[in-house]
Amino acid sequence: MTQKERMLTASDFMGAEAPSEDDLYKCVHCGLCLNVCPTYLETGLETESPRGRIYLMRAVNEGRVKITEAVNSHWSLCLECRACEVACPSGVPYGHMMELTRTQALRRQPGSFSTRLFRWITFRQLLPHQGRLVLLARLARIYQRSGLKSLVSRSKALRLLPGNVDMLHDNQPTIPAEIFGPSSAVYPALGERKGRVALLSGCIMPLIYTDAMNATVRVLQHNGYDVVVPMGQGCCGALNAHAGVRDEARAMAKRNIDAFLAYEPDAIIVNSAGCGSTMKEYTLLIEEGSPYAEKAERFVALVKDVNEFLVTLPFQEGLGEIKARVTYQDPCHLAHAQRITKAPRELLKTIPGVELVEMEEASVCCGAAGSYSVTQQAFSQRLMKRKTAHLAEAGADVVATANPGCLIQLQTALNNADLPGRVCHVVELLDESYRAGVSSE
Numbered sequence: 001m002t003q004k005e006r007m008l009t010a011s012d013f014m015g016a017e018a019p020s021e022d023d024l025y026k027c028v029h030c031g032l033c034l035n036v037c038p039t040y041l042e043t044g045l046e047t048e049s050p051r052g053r054i055y056l057m058r059a060v061n062e063g064r065v066k067i068t069e070a071v072n073s074h075w076s077l078c079l080e081c082r083a084c085e086v087a088c089p090s091g092v093p094y095g096h097m098m099e100l101t102r103t104q105a106l107r108r109q110p111g112s113f114s115t116r117l118f119r120w121i122t123f124r125q126l127l128p129h130q131g132r133l134v135l136l137a138r139l140a141r142i143y144q145r146s147g148l149k150s151l152v153s154r155s156k157a158l159r160l161l162p163g164n165v166d167m168l169h170d171n172q173p174t175i176p177a178e179i180f181g182p183s184s185a186v187y188p189a190l191g192e193r194k195g196r197v198a199l200l201s202g203c204i205m206p207l208i209y210t211d212a213m214n215a216t217v218r219v220l221q222h223n224g225y226d227v228v229v230p231m232g233q234g235c236c237g238a239l240n241a242h243a244g245v246r247d248e249a250r251a252m253a254k255r256n257i258d259a260f261l262a263y264e265p266d267a268i269i270v271n272s273a274g275c276g277s278t279m280k281e282y283t284l285l286i287e288e289g290s291p292y293a294e295k296a297e298r299f300v301a302l303v304k305d306v307n308e309f310l311v312t313l314p315f316q317e318g319l320g321e322i323k324a325r326v327t328y329q330d331p332c333h334l335a336h337a338q339r340i341t342k343a344p345r346e347l348l349k350t351i352p353g354v355e356l357v358e359m360e361e362a363s364v365c366c367g368a369a370g371s372y373s374v375t376q377q378a379f380s381q382r383l384m385k386r387k388t389a390h391l392a393e394a395g396a397d398v399v400a401t402a403n404p405g406c407l408i409q410l411q412t413a414l415n416n417a418d419l420p421g422r423v424c425h426v427v428e429l430l431d432e433s434y435r436a437g438v439s440s441e
């Protein structure tokens with residue numbers, strides 16, 4: 001079909017925020033992406049593969065297919081893990097295409113009332129408003145500590161609800177007493193000062209993984225950096241962008257661009273892989289010709305994942321011994337979207353006493369994938385089971401990773417299978433090592 005014929009056909013992809021034809025027609029159907037795609041590995045179905053999903057995008061673009069519920073279901077099952085991008089010899093920017101496809105799909109197939117309500121609450125009423133998330137976390141802490149959570153778990157009442165609500169409830173992460181967040185404080189460099197960095201606090205990490213946030217600050221200080229956690233920042237917008245809620249994601253990006261650039265840092269440090277990947281792609285989110293376009297470019301040039309940043313320094317190696325067998329799970333948005341796989345492993349290897357063991361399929365998605373574990377519970381569980389088998393085989397004392405969704409999902413996998421061991425962020429181990437070194441001096 002020629003370009004002109006396509007324009008004459010009423011396509012569901014018509015509209016500003018749709019995958020470009022340049023991108024859509026880059027795929028040469030070679031199939032090299034199939035065996036790295038978790039949904040294809042599990043189902044063996046072409047429709048659940050990157051190639052199949054791109055085929056559907058093209059069919060919609062050419063007006064041969066409408067965005068129906070059935071068509072959308074194949075896109076919705078995609079984890080947006082972007083493993084296919086790494087395998088693709090034609091440079092198909094699959095992640096960006098899928099985000100734009102979802103924006104279109106949202107317009108054509110807005111879903112049931114409960115789906116729309118879930119989306120409205122999550123993407124418009126909660127994620128852009130950190131104060132509301134903090135309030136929710138405090139209420140959840142009261143619920144957990146009052147004994148009510150245990151009571152509800154023991155009653156097994158939630159098993160009456162559809163999906164895996166009971167499992168999500170029982171495995172909710174413990175909310176700590178202290179909540180991390182932006183402040184006017186400067187955490188000063190220790191030893192010789194090398195510069196000043198600004199840390200993303202984000203939405204979920206500061207509520208649940210306070211220890212990882214504090215560890216990140218200490219490790220950066222230990223390596224000679226003043227650390228600021230800029231006021232005015234908020235959620236990076238990754239979950240919104242992945243779900244196709246791009247207008248809200250764009251507003252969140254602009255807020256962060258202003259908040260971080262005002263501090264003129266040497267680098268913007270991110271310890272959550274999903275956030276880092278979106279922040280490195282803010283230029284794709286900002287409208288062409290917007291006054292934010294130039295600022296977005298400056299912002300993007302400063303963004304560094306904490307693992308990536310540390311290994312490029314004259315890095316302070318781990319000092320104290322941690323006797324542990326450690327395995328590393330690659331977060332998809334670090335390994336595939338940011339192409340960072342060596343840095344976290346190199347950091348772990350510097351810790352005296354750590355034996356790093358590679359797990360089978362360490363770079364295959366664990367099934368967390370942002371809100372996927374809630375919206376696609378059954379498939380998320382399938383991937384978690386697959387990962388559990390590999391975790392059991394690895395037999396590690398510690399599972400290290402670098403993203404909050406993975407931290408939650410992997411700990412749930414260990415708990416459900418009664419496997420020993422703990423899950424933590426790479427920088428937490430590094431921080432433990434530094435502290436062990438200092439206390440033994």
Ligand code: SF4
Binds near residue numbers: 037040050079082084
């Ligand atoms: S993003 Fe992941 S799940 Fe989606 S098509 Fe690519 S490899 Fe498969």
Ligand code: SF4
Binds near residue numbers: 030092
């Ligand atoms: S590897 Fe790339 S070009 Fe080949 S089928 Fe997959 S998306 Fe298309």
